[in-house]
Amino acid sequence: MTPLSRRGAAAVAALAVAGLLGTAATTSAATGAPATAPAKSARTAQATALAAPDIPVANVKAHLSQLQSIATANGGNRAHGRAGYKASIDYVKAKLDAAGYTTSLQTFTSSGATGYNLIADWPGGDPSQVLMAGSHLDSVTSGPGINDNGSGSAGVLETALAVSRAQFKPDKHLRFAWWGAEELGLVGSRHYVNNLPAAERTKVKGYLNFDMIGSPNPGYFVYDDDPTIEKTFKDYFAGLGVSTEIETEGDGRSDHAPFKNVGIPVGGLFSGADYTKTSAQAQKWGGTAGQAFDRCYHSSCDTTANINDTALDRNGDAIAHAIWTLSGGGGTPPTGDVYENTADVQIPDNGAAVTSTVNVSGRTGxxxxxxxxxxxxxxxxxGDLVIDLIAPDGSAYRLKNSGSDSGDDVNTTYTVNASSEAANGSWKLKVQDVGPQDVGYIDSWKLTF
Incomplete structure (x- = not known):
């Protein structure tokens, strides 16, 4: 974060016009029992599998520990032009390369030193409809910059890795970025935008910025310029029972500003810097009134000890929620009636198959x-899991084989040619764990006709 703090601006009405927002899902209520009636209001619903996954805060903190180690080994910082910054870029790039991203390093010069932006593109999606998310990776010279802005960088990185684990297939093309020399005046992001040809700029339909999301005395601030992106974030936090405020600590002081200046819709989250938390904010969010949101802002004490895990966890999940929602989610959303079972079913380790049932009735043909x-x-x-859809007549349709897939969770929508099957009846999801050591459960599943 630059010294004057920042505020996000999100021209998200334009996002809606550009078609960035996915259709929100409306489904039948979860009762813990097999669903027996179609959710008639869900004709424009996405499947549950298209919902954003949980972003494990432990994974985000592991990235922060790596950034701390890099700073410690390189003079105590990760600043532009210093060895710690290049090592940080190399760390993030290696993670993304291994996850299947197409990565590129963009170089620029500032203050007589070479700077680097890292750009990572997820394969697929409409190349003329690009959704970007980014954060600055550099610190100030006076400290390791773990909250400012290791927190945003790690949150964006883990969301990008979650996209890979889910093999997410959004309608829009996803691009992630880590900017250099933000602390010197948004140098890296400005270089990227200024060198983006006009034809390419028009393809970028939104940029989401995350700069300081784990402040130790946190607030929950949402960039405010457009009601649609603002609502995307606010709805997420409302679902957690967390109130938000509009970010007013600064304006245009982070990497969203160059995008906004050329007419690209922007948005983002912020947990506070050197402004003081009020009594009303402390009552609403907890923490300490009369104290800065981040007392270690731009200081040597901005270490891994300078992170609020709850804020980091909530904001990390909010990043994923926005990416999944604004990118259109997993291809064209299925339309029609939705039949769902949200009851958890434990899957025994290396044991017998289990099933979960969805009852379909009232249909013809x-x-x-x-x-x-x-x-x-x-x-x-x-990789341990074998998944089948079992039709009412007992016919099995293989959805997933076991294999050497080391990712966690299944969060996928499959398409099955079931035209030879009667629609009405008891459909089952059959899951078997064929490997040792790891235990999981069916969280939910649904059929969309």
Whole structure:
């Protein structure tokens, strides 16, 4: 974060016009029992599998520990032009390369030193409809910059890795970025935007910025310029029972500003810097009134000890929520009636198969040739899992084989040609764990006709 703090601006009405927002899902109520009636209001619903996954805060903190180690080994900082910054870029790039991203380093010069931006593109999605998310990776010279802005950088990185784990297939093309020399005046992000050809600029339909999301005495601030992106974030926090405020600590002081200046819609989150938390804010959010949101802002004490885990966790999940929502989610959202079972079913380790049932009734004829099967399974090693859809007549449709997939969780919508099956009846999701050591459960699944 630059010394004057920042505020996000999100021209998200333009995002809505550009079609960035995915259709929100409306489903039948979760009762813990098999669903027996279609959710008639869900004709524009996405499957549960298209919801954003939980971003493990432990993973985000592991990235912060790596950034701390890099700073410690390189003079106590990760500043532009210093060895610690280049090592930070190399760390993030290696993670993304291993996850299947197409990465590129963009170089620039500032204050007589070479700077680096890292750009990572997730394969697929409409290349003329690009959704970007980014954060600055550099620190000031006086400290390791773990909250400012290791926190935002780690949150964006773990969200990008979650995209890979889920093999997410959004409508929009996803691009993630880590900026250099923000602390010198938004140098890296400005270089990127200024060198983006006009034809490429028009393809960028939104940029989301995350700069300081783990402040030790945190607030929950949302960039405010457009009601749609603002609502995306506010709705997420409202679901947690967390109030938000509009970010007013500064304006245009982070990497969203160059995008906003050329007419690209922007938005983001912020947990506070050197402004003082009021009594009303402390009553609302907890923490200490009369104290800065981050007393270690731009100081040597901005270490891994300078992070509020709850704020980091909530904001990390909010990043994923926005990416999944604004990118259009997993291809064209299925339309039609939704039949869902949200009851958890434990999957025994290396044991017998288990099933979860969805009862379909009141339909005529056969199931469609493009039956959508949304599956959400929580499991630390999804390569152990074999998943089948069992039709009412007992016919099995293989959705997933086991294999050497070391990712966690299944969060996918499958398409099945079920046109030979009667629509009405008891459909089952059958899941078997065929490997040792890891235990998980069926979180939810649904059929969309």
């Amino acid at each position: 056969n199931a469609p040739s493009t039956l959508k099967v949304g599956v959400v399974i929580k499991h630390p090693y999804r």
